Amino acid sequence: MTTTEDRSQAGERKPAQIVDMSWDPITRIIGNLGIYTKVDFANREVVECHSTSSLFRGYSVFMRGKDPRDAGFITSRICGICGDNHTTCSNYAQQMAYGIKPPPLAEAIVNLGEAAEYMFDHTIFQDNMVFVDFCEAMVKATNPGVLAKAERTEAPGAAVHGYRTIADIMRAFNPFEGEVYKQALKVSRVTREMFCTMEGRHVHPSTLYPGGVGTMPEPTTFTDYLTRLVRVLDFIKQSVAMNDDVFDFFYEALPGYEEVGRRRIMLGCWGAWQDSNFCDYRYESMGDWGRQMFVTPGIVVDGGLVTNNLVDINLGMRILLGSSYYEDWADREPFVTHDPLGNLVDMRHPWNQTTVPVPQKRDLDGGNYSWVMSPRWYDKNADQHLALDTGGGPLARLWSTALNGLVDTPYVKATGHSVQISLPKSEKLPEMTLEWKIPKWSNTLERDRARPYFVAYSAAMAFFFIERAMSMVRAGDMKTFENFDVPDEAIGCGFHEAVRGVLSHHLVIRDKKIANYHPYPPTPWNASPRDSYGTPGPYEDAVQGQPIFEENGPDDFKGVDIMRTVRSFDPCLPCGVHMYLGKGKELTRTHTPTYGASHD
Amino acid sequence: MTMESDMREASQQPASAGERRGFDEIDILWISEGMSCDGDTVSMTASGQPAIEDVVLGLIPGLPKVNLHNKVLSPSEGGEDFLAPFRAAARGELSPFILVIEGSIPNQNIIQGDGYWTSFGNDPDTGEPLTLNWWIDQLAPKAWAVVAAGTCATYGGIHAMAGNPTGSMGLADYLGWDFKSQGALPIVNVPGCPIQPENFMETLTWVLYHAAGSAPPPPLDHMLRPQWLFGKTVHEGCDRAAYYEQGDFGRDYNSPKCQVKVGCWGPVVNCNVPKRGWMSGIGGCPNVGGICIGCTMPGFPDAFMPFMDEPAGGSLSSMLIKPYGAFVRRLRGITNMAVNREPKWHHNRAELTSGYDPNWRS
Numbered sequence: 001m002t003t004t005e006d007r008s009q010a011g012e013r014k015p016a017q018i019v020d021m022s023w024d025p026i027t028r029i030i031g032n033l034g035i036y037t038k039v040d041f042a043n044r045e046v047v048e049c050h051s052t053s054s055l056f057r058g059y060s061v062f063m064r065g066k067d068p069r070d071a072g073f074i075t076s077r078i079c080g081i082c083g084d085n086h087t088t089c090s091n092y093a094q095q096m097a098y099g100i101k102p103p104p105l106a107e108a109i110v111n112l113g114e115a116a117e118y119m120f121d122h123t124i125f126q127d128n129m130v131f132v133d134f135c136e137a138m139v140k141a142t143n144p145g146v147l148a149k150a151e152r153t154e155a156p157g158a159a160v161h162g163y164r165t166i167a168d169i170m171r172a173f174n175p176f177e178g179e180v181y182k183q184a185l186k187v188s189r190v191t192r193e194m195f196c197t198m199e200g201r202h203v204h205p206s207t208l209y210p211g212g213v214g215t216m217p218e219p220t221t222f223t224d225y226l227t228r229l230v231r232v233l234d235f236i237k238q239s240v241a242m243n244d245d246v247f248d249f250f251y252e253a254l255p256g257y258e259e260v261g262r263r264r265i266m267l268g269c270w271g272a273w274q275d276s277n278f279c280d281y282r283y284e285s286m287g288d289w290g291r292q293m294f295v296t297p298g299i300v301v302d303g304g305l306v307t308n309n310l311v312d313i314n315l316g317m318r319i320l321l322g323s324s325y326y327e328d329w330a331d332r333e334p335f336v337t338h339d340p341l342g343n344l345v346d347m348r349h350p351w352n353q354t355t356v357p358v359p360q361k362r363d364l365d366g367g368n369y370s371w372v373m374s375p376r377w378y379d380k381n382a383d384q385h386l387a388l389d390t391g392g393g394p395l396a397r398l399w400s401t402a403l404n405g406l407v408d409t410p411y412v413k414a415t416g417h418s419v420q421i422s423l424p425k426s427e428k429l430p431e432m433t434l435e436w437k438i439p440k441w442s443n444t445l446e447r448d449r450a451r452p453y454f455v456a457y458s459a460a461m462a463f464f465f466i467e468r469a470m471s472m473v474r475a476g477d478m479k480t481f482e483n484f485d486v487p488d489e490a491i492g493c494g495f496h497e498a499v500r501g502v503l504s505h506h507l508v509i510r511d512k513k514i515a516n517y518h519p520y521p522p523t524p525w526n527a528s529p530r531d532s533y534g535t536p537g538p539y540e541d542a543v544q545g546q547p548i549f550e551e552n553g554p555d556d557f558k559g560v561d562i563m564r565t566v567r568s569f570d571p572c573l574p575c576g577v578h579m580y581l582g583k584g585k586e587l588t589r590t591h592t593p594t595y596g597a598s599h600d
Numbered sequence: 601m602t603m604e605s606d607m608r609e610a611s612q613q614p615a616s617a618g619e620r621r622g623f624d625e626i627d628i629l630w631i632s633e634g635m636s637c638d639g640d641t642v643s644m645t646a647s648g649q650p651a652i653e654d655v656v657l658g659l660i661p662g663l664p665k666v667n668l669h670n671k672v673l674s675p676s677e678g679g680e681d682f683l684a685p686f687r688a689a690a691r692g693e694l695s696p697f698i699l700v701i702e703g704s705i706p707n708q709n710i711i712q713g714d715g716y717w718t719s720f721g722n723d724p725d726t727g728e729p730l731t732l733n734w735w736i737d738q739l740a741p742k743a744w745a746v747v748a749a750g751t752c753a754t755y756g757g758i759h760a761m762a763g764n765p766t767g768s769m770g771l772a773d774y775l776g777w778d779f780k781s782q783g784a785l786p787i788v789n790v791p792g793c794p795i796q797p798e799n800f801m802e803t804l805t806w807v808l809y810h811a812a813g814s815a816p817p818p819p820l821d822h823m824l825r826p827q828w829l830f831g832k833t834v835h836e837g838c839d840r841a842a843y844y845e846q847g848d849f850g851r852d853y854n855s856p857k858c859q860v861k862v863g864c865w866g867p868v869v870n871c872n873v874p875k876r877g878w879m880s881g882i883g884g885c886p887n888v889g890g891i892c893i894g895c896t897m898p899g900f901p902d903a904f905m906p907f908m909d910e911p912a913g914g915s916l917s918s919m920l921i922k923p924y925g926a927f928v929r930r931l932r933g934i935t936n937m938a939v940n941r942e943p944k945w946h947h948n949r950a951e952l953t954s955g956y957d958p959n960w961r962s
Contacts, residue, residue, distance in 0.1 A: 057764075213889070358715070
């Protein structure tokens, strides 16, 4: 069983009243995503969900035969919000293929850039996209009873964020009008300025190269970054407190809300921020330097750590079809039969993938329905193809790091069960240590809660990286780029945490040209359709079976609980897809439950 | 932000500057379902000059009231709520509106059967996906103005690269370079990968002033780019151009010098980023160590690859400038030493040697 068990509670079930509900395109995400559901309004739950993306551009097709050094520039264009994650990951893969290690200062500069990217992206997404689903206007339209309670509920974190009641916080997030909504747009600009000081421009970097960076490591570069970092600290500390208040309130106001978007704990994290003291980009030692990353890689299943070894993570990757618009490549010649350690590489591994698009009619009833493929991680001990998710990114990163207990810096410490994040004094607020503890569930609210904590984590690590960088500069070590030659034949892989989670790039070079290149961003994992084993993708699995708390019936149904779940994964479909709310065409009205209802 | 879909009349009040009547209110229908990464929408939110919220909240005097319909920022949950104004416009029931297209336009004609490269919503009758091409065919002829945001929508961009499977192209390739909107405007192209945030918001603001009747149409060049933004080259605004003049070139990316020998195409690319900075004057490309890869240009990316190689024309011009540059650099070095010295009358001795004469007359 690689999906979440049936959650329908034993007890009184009413005759099902199943209505087709779909949202296409979904708003407040990046890219095209469509969510097609069947909702049982009598029992207030979602009985079926299909996730589809309707956009195909074909990067792995048009990159063939190009100069491998172009890969970071090209793959950045995969995504307009996390493109720099692709450039970074591509450069990691190229550095492995070319056999080079960038100077330590370059690594610090890339880490600072990526820290700013997390701060920017999580802020604009959480406050200007996700939180609109929790704002006063939305809660009034979907759960007026909850809003009335929020007006009467004092906010526990008022001393930090200044809002007296939960409803006051919700009002601050009303789109284009709320105070925090507008402030978040401004903070997303300051953090992008920080990013630009390190990587030139946003979102497609100009100063990142395989072998290092072209960024000028002047003291001014770091002062410009540091002063902006200090200016956004109050906002970051307040965000964590506001989010905690609102999400804790939801659990209390709507008993059972923990079931919304809950799925079995199957999280993947590929690690973030290299430590230049350890990372040499050799495949052979990848397991060791992977564990030294400042976010620890790991696959977490049912609360236990399956592996933190990037070599194992790499070899377990499988790209399945089943519901996607592509021709299979299983009977083609493999590009890579063995990894540099002599391990067998599977035919369904990205190194061996060949992408042949086959545009076709969408068939949501047992046929092909998406341009997204179905990446899975093969757990050899359990002999299962796990549909891992990333929890939107932050949940898996914090979970893996906490459980591994390896990160130990003056600003961030992993304890085995939590992550402690220390932020210095800022203009309004004192020095604070925030602690993210491993939650009870992998669900919608915990995915959303993890996001502001990871902004704090990124800010804290940014202080660490800037201290490293400035001490190198003060010591006169100004080198930022290492020269290299492109080999005739080579392979490489890059592992990085994009904002939304796991990101890998697999590269094969023949005759100094790209013979094969496959980027796997987080969204293909999360937004994937049913695979050849029939296992649904994480959005589908998380939405399917979830209860509905919205007070509206089929005629004015907004689907807010479903949308909260989908958005909790921070969908980004250029990286991987399209929500259409039909006027609720009623499918069946039966007296026996038809979909997945286990009733006694 | 409102979602009104009713027909509106043009304002009866003559505009302050011109004779043409302007609009009091206009919808922006933004479709990013081209071959896109949504990077132009994201980039647009980075602009503070003006900021998108300044425009949506009506803080810029003289602009019409703007109803923005953009997927990333829409307060709606999506689906039909979000599609309503697009559907109304397609039926001819929403006017005036500005159509913004983000992403290149795939060639739907190369697909046999019912497949699609990209779609935006479904046909309400059949439930089948509606292609981007269908929407453009419906909306472009009814739009008061058509704006292409980003190099993909303007000229095809990265997704129209050699070897691509989708047959992608720019909006003018699809609609025709002589296309005129209902407002008698050609397509307004704002290239860039992504758009420089302020370039886009400034162009949109000009178009909105024009919609209000208080500005002439934006001046565009032969590739339909705003002239005041794309009329100069990267090199003409690059603060490393002085290294070039002195024949002093960076040999790798550690160098603060001119990057033309390590891949910069700035001398031949129309773009203002080094002069303007990426946002709020911060960041950029060759001015901060990032080679110009020509991402605003119709020839992007194929004409510029491999990006990290020296441009073909760069070797000749950099060779020609070498003797002059080396000579001038030497002379400037000598002068620089001279001007790095203070005049000899700057001292703390008990005498004044500045040449001061209380009785001096010319």
